[in-house]
Amino acid sequence: MKLYSYFRSSATFRVRIALNLKGVPYEVVPLHLLKGGGEQFSEAYIQTNPASLIPALEDDGQVLTQSLAIIEYLDERYPEAPLLPADPASRAYVRAIALAIACDIHPLNNLRVLRYLVRDLKLPDEKKDAWVRHWIELGLGQVERLVASSGHSGRYAVRRPGDDRRSGDRAADLQRQALRLRPGQGSHLECDHRSLHASGCVRPRPAVGSAGRRIVKPRRSTADENAARGRAVGAGRPA
Numbered sequence: 001m002k003l004y005s006y007f008r009s010s011a012t013f014r015v016r017i018a019l020n021l022k023g024v025p026y027e028v029v030p031l032h033l034l035k036g037g038g039e040q041f042s043e044a045y046i047q048t049n050p051a052s053l054i055p056a057l058e059d060d061g062q063v064l065t066q067s068l069a070i071i072e073y074l075d076e077r078y079p080e081a082p083l084l085p086a087d088p089a090s091r092a093y094v095r096a097i098a099l100a101i102a103c104d105i106h107p108l109n110n111l112r113v114l115r116y117l118v119r120d121l122k123l124p125d126e127k128k129d130a131w132v133r134h135w136i137e138l139g140l141g142q143v144e145r146l147v148a149s150s151g152h153s154g155r156y157a158v159r160r161p162g163d164d165r166r167s168g169d170r171a172a173d174l175q176r177q178a179l180r181l182r183p184g185q186g187s188h189l190e191c192d193h194r195s196l197h198a199s200g201c202v203r204p205r206p207a208v209g210s211a212g213r214r215i216v217k218p219r220r221s222t223a224d225e226n227a228a229r230g231r232a233v234g235a236g237r238p239a
């Protein structure tokens with residue numbers, strides 16, 4: 001199984017997370033979205049995904065695209081450790097969160113959209129940054145409210161057996177996710193909101209949990225991210 005990936009791509013993160021939760025072995029084929037105008041536009045990759053977007057997953061001679069479609073495929077192909085809860089209302093809730101991120105928030109901040117704003121519509125960088133910040137803050141705020149009011153949440157956005165944390169605490173976890181990286185590391189176009197924090201496009205706000213606690217700064221990246229990053233950066237990307 002081959003996953004076409006860029007280490008900072010949030011859409012590819014979704015698929016990597018699903019593959020790792022399932023414990024399915026896969027090979028990363030790194031593509032650099034910025035280098036040389038973007039390796040997603042190479043003739044070779046267009047043969048794989050005519051949309052010139054990542055992720056794409058190759059399995060048994062089939063190429064799958066669209067992160068959520070790939071994740072559903074993985075869940076159906078490897079039903080052990082299911083990614084969706086059992087009851088229909090909880091499943092609809094999980095899908096609503098996934099769609100809010102993948103269809104409402106992410107497309108507005110994707111690399112090609114930001115490029116169009118800057119190169120074609122001549123938006124100055126600070127306005128482009130304001131655009132990114134606006135849609136991410138609005139979108140994540142709505143997700144937080146959905147999670148907090150859902151009745152489905154526990155330690156994470158979805159309650160699991162034995163998980164007794166209150167939903168307000170878990171909404172705070174989401175906020176922490178949104179504040180992962182420090183600002184001030186230079187400005188460049190990225191599609192991943194964590195990268196946008198890193199580039200200063202999105203300024204972290206002081207975060208306060210439901211009980212008025214200040215939220216502890218989260219780790220910058222998980223072991224999986226680092227592993228994926230190591231593979232993507234270290235394995236020699238195509239020219």
Ligand SMILES: N[C@@H](CCC(=O)N[C@@H](CS)C(=O)NCC(=O)O)C(=O)O
Nearest residue numbers: 009010011053054066067111112191
């Ligand atoms: N809806 C697609 C979005 C895929 C997507 O936009 N991927 C970004 C990386 S996060 C990309 O390839 N961008 C390249 C570009 O904008 O040129 C999915 O969920 O897979």
